[in-house]
Amino acid sequence: MIERDLAGSAGWHRPIPDQVAAINSGADTAVRLTRGVRGDIDAAESMLSAWVELNPRVIDEARSQDHQVTDAPLRGISLAVKDLIDVAGLPTRAGSSVTEQAPATRDAACVARFRDLGAVVQGKTVTTEFGYFSPGPTRNPKAPDRTPGGSSSGSAAAVGAATIAVALGTQTAGSLTRPASFCGTAGMVLAQGTVSLDGVCGLSESLDSLGVLTRTIADLEYVFNAFTGRSAESAPITPKVLVWSGSELDSLDPAMVALLDAVPGILADHGISSAGLHWDQDIRALADDHRTVMAHEAAETLRDVVAQHGERLSTPLRELVREGSEVPAGGRAAALERRDQRRAHFEALLAGEAVVVGPAALGPAPAGLSATGSPVLSRPWQLLGAPVVVVPGAEDVDGLPLGLQLIGQPGCESTLFAVAKKLESTLRAMPPVTGPAVGRVN
Numbered sequence: 001m002i003e004r005d006l007a008g009s010a011g012w013h014r015p016i017p018d019q020v021a022a023i024n025s026g027a028d029t030a031v032r033l034t035r036g037v038r039g040d041i042d043a044a045e046s047m048l049s050a051w052v053e054l055n056p057r058v059i060d061e062a063r064s065q066d067h068q069v070t071d072a073p074l075r076g077i078s079l080a081v082k083d084l085i086d087v088a089g090l091p092t093r094a095g096s097s098v099t100e101q102a103p104a105t106r107d108a109a110c111v112a113r114f115r116d117l118g119a120v121v122q123g124k125t126v127t128t129e130f131g132y133f134s135p136g137p138t139r140n141p142k143a144p145d146r147t148p149g150g151s152s153s154g155s156a157a158a159v160g161a162a163t164i165a166v167a168l169g170t171q172t173a174g175s176l177t178r179p180a181s182f183c184g185t186a187g188m189v190l191a192q193g194t195v196s197l198d199g200v201c202g203l204s205e206s207l208d209s210l211g212v213l214t215r216t217i218a219d220l221e222y223v224f225n226a227f228t229g230r231s232a233e234s235a236p237i238t239p240k241v242l243v244w245s246g247s248e249l250d251s252l253d254p255a256m257v258a259l260l261d262a263v264p265g266i267l268a269d270h271g272i273s274s275a276g277l278h279w280d281q282d283i284r285a286l287a288d289d290h291r292t293v294m295a296h297e298a299a300e301t302l303r304d305v306v307a308q309h310g311e312r313l314s315t316p317l318r319e320l321v322r323e324g325s326e327v328p329a330g331g332r333a334a335a336l337e338r339r340d341q342r343r344a345h346f347e348a349l350l351a352g353e354a355v356v357v358g359p360a361a362l363g364p365a366p367a368g369l370s371a372t373g374s375p376v377l378s379r380p381w382q383l384l385g386a387p388v389v390v391v392p393g394a395e396d397v398d399g400l401p402l403g404l405q406l407i408g409q410p411g412c413e414s415t416l417f418a419v420a421k422k423l424e425s426t427l428r429a430m431p432p433v434t435g436p437a438v439g440r441v442n
Helices: 016-023 032-050 058-066 108-115 151-158 177-183 218-229 254-269 280-312 315-325 331-350 378-384 412-427
Strands: 049-056 078-082 120-125 166-171 186-189 209-214 239-245 275-276 355-360 388-395 401-405
Touching: 016 032, 016 049, 016 218, 016 331, 032 049, 032 058, 032 078, 032 120, 032 151, 049 151, 058 151, 078 108, 078 151, 108 120, 108 218, 120 151, 120 275, 151 166, 151 177, 151 209, 177 186, 177 388, 177 401, 186 218, 186 331, 209 218, 218 388, 239 254, 254 275, 254 355, 254 412, 280 315, 280 331, 280 378, 331 378, 355 412, 388 412
Parallel strands: 078 120, 078 166, 239 275, 239 355
Antiparallel strands: 049 120, 166 209, 186 209, 186 388, 355 401, 388 401
């Protein structure tokens, strides 16, 4: 297991607002915190393999923050950037040997925004080939013989190992929710269309979303509010939660079933009412339509790459392009039309401020490094373009993380965070999930 003690005295292990406050008050410096993060990265990397390239100028960036006369919400905070996202001066390899090796000439819009907020870029993290299934070398920080998950694997592993406080990822199917669940981190998939993806190497224009990973939900909310420019908003006093069983999209691990069984009681302990989400047929249809849209659009995105490089690309990627090229004429448009109809129905189901809670993955991270696990539980929500928050804290009897995902509507993120913080507080205090039901902490 690779992780750092978050309760330790090192300033860079403290919550993000505390680090910023220390720099602003003069109690600490961005240079010292940045050096501390780089030391943790270096110490863990031989086992973790989370990084593609580290930024040689990061100390200069930190020194610049120490010389700033105005306070910024992420002043001196180290940022990891998934290697599908441009960082000026570093190449964007997209997990492939066939991509351009020259450094990017400018930052992606999201990276530029983080820099404006005071963050310093530690470097680029490992991703799967073009954000699809072929894995990189990264290992799971909780169990190095297990996968860290899908294409945001390097970012999730770096945060899960507590070597860095915040990382950028992306999601097209389950590229962020699954790694967050497997590596025991908080994570968020931002609602589609709410932020610019300029400078992000995409796979499917209708599905690609930006994501953020942090150690805790409190840090995640702080970063989200800073990034979007929102003030901390008050959520409804008694939000309603709909508990989702997974709609039999695939078989859940018994530990995940046991965790879901405990969720209504955990919510009740926090004064939150819940009911079952009875939408299974629509959810299964959304998962199927997601496959259609993703395959068709990925084929359009990667057709020239496959034609040029052929056998140098992985079999799964070439199969995705082949599958997408065989989608019947009008198949994508019909799937998106059905999505729009179901999105309206979903909004009616949530009736304003209600949220859905369900499994973020089928169970703990599968053994082995040759596959990244199934994204099926994220497909329906990704097609809807909904904001999603992954809640960490639960573990099975082997100490492997089990993540829950909260799904809501764009503009209702404060409700997602309010429920997520309550769930996280209980999940972190619970004993390991051991059977068909989990005892609650009173």
